[in-house]
Amino acid sequence: MSKLNYLTEDGLKKLKEELNHLKTVERPKASQAIADARDKGDLSENAEYDAAKEAQGLLELKISKMEELVQNSRVIDxxxxxxxxxxxxxxxxxxxxxxxxxxxxxxxxxxxxxxxxxxxxxxxxxxxxxxxxxxxxxxxxxxxxxxxxxxxxxxxxxx
Known part of the structure; x- marks a missing residue:
């Protein structure tokens, strides 16, 4: 089990807003960058494609960690x-x-x-x-x- 993360109501709201931004804005940008690089031809020698795939992987890792953080957060009264x-x-x-x-x-x-x-x-x-x-x-x-x-x-x- 992951450790609990105690936050203020405002802190949890900001965390959720950042997570939403990553999912709705940054994730589509990463997908588009991969598509653009793929359209440039041979993927075996396409550094732009490799970089876009790596950036997408890092973004997905960040999203995953933030989702876990939100899930394990408790608002302090x-x-x-x-x-x-x-x-x-x-x-x-x-x-x-x-x-x-x-x-x-x-x-x-x-x-x-x-x-x-x-x-x-x-x-x-x-x-x-x-x-x-x-x-x-x-x-x-x-x-x-x-x-x-x-x-x-x-x-x-x-x-």
């Missing part, structure tokens, strides 16, 4: 989230105890992560180190750059 501790679907403000730098992250599923928007995946080292912690607690996070100590300053709903 945000009204039942306990904001007294860090968990998926919470926003957390932290301070690096060494350099006093403050950061704010939203803990989200892997498919919704976007570091530019401050959304980190629940399976990242920082998120793993913060999960279950409460305001005022300190935690050591094992990051690629080495161990870092953070203090939890605030936990709030994602907005």
């Amino acid at each position: 945000e009204s039942k989230i306990d904001y007294s501790k860090v968990q998926i679907m919470t926003k957390v403000k932290i301070r690096n105890t060494k350099n006093k730098a403050e950061m704010q992250y939203s803990i989200v599923s892997e498919s919704e992560a976007d570091l530019k928007k401050g959304k980190i995946a629940v399976n990242t080292p920082i998120a793993k180190g913060l999960l279950g912690k409460t305001v005022g607690e300190k935690t050591i996070v094992q990051a690629p750059a080495g161990n870092m100590e953070f203090e939890i300053l605030e936990i709030s709903p994602m907005t």
Whole structure:
């Protein structure tokens, strides 16, 4: 059995829209590219045909993986989230105890992560180190750059 993927309602909607785009727009484009390349003659020496077939295979793999992701997705009921501790679907403000730098992250599923928007995946080292912690607690996070100590300053709903 595949692992469950927890999403916001908006995250699931975006995933379904992307899957629909791949099926209704990209799949016909890939088929047309194969047909166009096939019309150019001898397939045994047609690099364009080979490339189009490979692109179609990659597209079908992506569609298959996204279908599985949608099938195994569960929408999180945000009204039942306990904001007294860090968990998926919470926003957390932290301070690096060494350099006093403050950061704010939203803990989200892997498919919704976007570091530019401050959304980190629940399976990242920082998120793993913060999960279950409460305001005022300190935690050591094992990051690629080495161990870092953070203090939890605030936990709030994602907005």
